[in-house]
Amino acid sequence: MTIPPENINVDNILHGLKDFGRFQVLQYAVISLMQIPNALNLLAIVFIGYPPQNTCKNLTDLQISEYTQDDENLSLNYGSCSIGVYNNSINSSYYLKTLPCVNGFTYDEPLHTSIVTEWDLVCSKAGLGEMTQSLFIAGQGAGALLFPSLADHFGRKPIHILSLFIMMLSALTSSVAPNYWVYAPTRFFCGVCQQGCLISGVSLSCEMFPANKRTLMSGLVAVNWGLGVTLLGVVAFAMRELSWRALCAVCALTACIGFFEIWFIKESFRWHFAKGKLEEGKKVVQFAANQNKVDFDTIWQKNVENLEELSELEKIDCQDKSDTAEEESIPREVLETKTTLNPGAEECSKKPSKMSSVAVITVLRDSGTRKISFINIFNWLMISFTYFGIYMTSNTLAGNRFLNFFMTATMEILAGVFLLKTLTKFSRRNSIAGFQIIAGLSLIAVAILKGLEQNNNNNIIKILSVCFTLLGMLGASGAFSGVWLYTPELYPTNLRSAGVGLASASSRTAGMLAPLTRLLAARLPWAPGTLFGTGCLFACALLFLLPETRDQQLPQTMEDLKILQNANKKPQVDYVNMKQTAPTS
Structure with missing residues (x-):
């Protein structure tokens, strides 16, 4: 007997298996290892694309003779992108002409330090290094469009492991790229597969736990990601004397955990049930039950066989509604089970209709979802822009760049822990807004300190700048993790994917623009902090125009969403009659 997938209450099965049994904990721990290759390959550009100070290489004696024509009054000034020729007379020195860096560049780091030093990505080529990160983020956007449907069709596990291996091959190819034009496309394909690995892995992780644990899982995902990013700082520091190619290869080879996952992790039985593969799902549940004892x-x-009997009884009942004898033959225990396992089931005379996919334009057509979407788009855009921008500009901070990156990444772990605490005690909006306020005020303080630093080379100012940047990352990371939980709760079921997709697309756009802040910081050190800080505070203000979703049932329809929005409006008070009236919609 085939049971409709929607009739199987997977959460009840998960509760029966224990919410945090040995099976779930081990599976989650192994799947969480994917955060290592995902984080390392995403943010390795901070080190692989590091732009050290550069100056033009000195001219040879023959070139000096040619350009100055042996005039002893002429002198050369070697700049970062040009060579200035000056006439030094007795009373003054004045500029004559500018020469290009005909012999290339010298750097204050070895040539093997990064792609910038090896391929001279400075001056007229400045920005090409940052462009590779933009290509990676663009690849993530393509992967976000491609892999969800593949994971739904072929399963979470095969897509997860396939993405890991292709990401490893792409990253290994980039480590041996002979030039920039071979390296850049590999970053794009690495981004595509990184997103495929992340989407399928998160689906596998979350589908092992009941819905009432989604807040906890959101915080744990943030902590795991922070651990992966922190590891990058340690690896980059340990390999600081080696070529960027060695670091790139090591980041690629961390995806070898896919070989272990082939054997260890199980396919989501929630996915098996959704695809009608009852026997395959049964084997996974049986394996989990044995591990959890x-x-x-x-x-x-309790959760499946009784439903088979109920489905058969419903089918008989639908064939002849007037035959009451059939209904009288149903055992009392089964009737009681029916109301327990399938509450709110529709009458069998009503044929279930499939939920049609809704285009993004539908989300923007309704005034309620349009307002929510525009606020979410701006919120995700600013949070993503700030998050990636802080990492890309971390090498501009005073002190050791490896230590600065490590401390910045450590803030992500703290943000995940604090997010868990705040989401369990405060509302979704207040929790996210708190992180955004921390990020906004801290980064505005960084902008002010950077401005002061230009005129006053004070160590205290530099230390304060680093401290406030770390606080800014704490806020940005916490807000980023929070909106991943909050955004899906704002849309009805048939619009949820489209709504989250819009928000995610805006974050990809911001991620593509964020690497350019490193170029901006080189010219105007105070500008990135100003953009990040004011953007976060404005996004925080808009956040309070959205409804609160904590302890609320996820909206299924547009009517549910309107009820949710009205429930968040403050009741109006008639001060004349001192009566409280319901809010007008």
């Missing part, structure tokens, strides 16, 4: 037969009988 719970009775499989009790769980299966």
Whole structure:
């Protein structure tokens, strides 16, 4: 007997298996290892694309003789992108002409330090290094469009492992790229597969736990990501004397964990049930029950076999509604089970209709979802822009660049821990807004300190600048993790994917622009902090125009969303009659 997938309450099965049994904990721990290659390959550009100070190489004696024509009054000034020729007379010195860096460049770091030093990505080529990160983010956007449907069709596990291996091959290819034009496309394909690995991996992780644990899982994902980013700082420091190619190869080879996952991780039985593969799902549930030391037969009988009997009875009842004898033959225990396992089931005379996919234009057509979407788009854009921008400009901070990156990444772990605490005690909006306020005020303080630093080379100012940047990352990372949980809760079921997709697309756009802030910081050190800080504070203000979703049932329809929005409006008070009236919609 085939059971409609929507009739199987997977959450009840998960509760029967124990919310945090040995099976779920081990599976989650192994799948969480994907954060290592995902984080390393995403943010390795901070080190692989590091732009050290550069100056023009000195001219040879023959070239000096040619350009100055042996005039002893002429002198050369070697700049970062040009060579100035000056006439030094007795009373004054004045500029004559500018020469290009005909012999290339010298750097204050070895030539093998980064792609910038090896391929001279400075001056007229400045920005090409940052462009590779923009290509990676563009690849993430393509992967976000491609892999969800593939994971739904072929399963989470095969897509997850396939993405890991292709990402490893792409990153290994980039480590041996002979020139920039071979390296850049590999970054794009690496981004595509990184997103495929992340999407399928997160789906696998979350589908092992019941819905009431989604807040906890959101915080744990943030902590795991922070651990992966922190590891990059340690690896880059340990390999600081080696070529960028060695670092790139090591980041690629971390994806070898896919070989272990082939054997260890199981496909999501939630996916098996959704695809009608009852036997395959049954095997996974049985394996989980054995590992968790719970009775499989009790769980299966209560949540699946009784539903088979109910489905058969409903089919008989639909064939002849007037035949009451059939209904009288139903055992009392089964009737009681029906109301327990399938509450709110529709009458069998109503044929279930499939939820049609809704285009993004539909989200923007309705005034309620349009307002939510525009606020979300701006919110995600600013949070993503700030998050990636802080990492890309971390090498402009005073002190050791490896230590600065490590401390910045450590803030992500703290942000995940604090997010868990705040989401369990405060509302979604207040939690996210708190992180955005921390980020906004801290980064505005950084902008002010950077402005002062230009005129006053004071060590205290430099230390304060680093401290406030770390606070800014704490806020940006916490807000980023928070909106991943909050945004899906703002849309009805048939618009949820489109709504999250719009927000995610805006974050990809911001991620593509963020690397350019490193170029901006080189010219105007105070400008990135100003953009990040004011943007976060404005996004925070807009956040309070959205409804609160904590302890609220996820909206299924547009009517549910309107109820949610009205529930968040403050009741109006009639001060004449001192009566409280309901808010007008």
